Amino acid sequence: MAGCTFKQAKPPANLQFSKIERVGNTPLYDLHFSSDIDILGPYKSLIGVGLLCALENDDDFSEGHQMKRFMRGGVSDDSSGSHLDFVSQVVFSESVANGNSERNLTPAEIKKLLGNKKQVTCKFFASATMIDTYFSNVMYVPVESIIHALGQ
16 A cells, blocks of 8 residues: 655744633633634645644654643634634643543643643644645743633
8 A cells, every 4th residue: 555645835823822711610621822824724635623732841743642641622713803813622631541542631630730831832733634734833822821711
């Protein structure tokens, strides 16, 4: 068997964090951000889009790498903003069972994990058939904003 993929022609997007808010009394958080280009389109045969954030010092965002503790969620247009405003409904997770499963982190675990950090690094990604996975440039999320959202 053989296969090939094509490189994305789109330059890496520059993302800017706006805010993060807890969704009710759930483990979900709405993370709002903007981009300098349209990161959601157009794609042919889109498999998935998302935001991935490193909660520890593992900044390896490469495809196939599994972070131990991370924040991840899908990405959609933010209807309350412009066409370059987006929202990701993220969950704080830990990889378990050698990366075969995940569990949600509690607010207390998240606070302890982020206690000595100032910011969390995140990247947007988009996967589609026949092209390499697209990654944005790094976006920095202030830990202070995360801690505030945990307490809501």
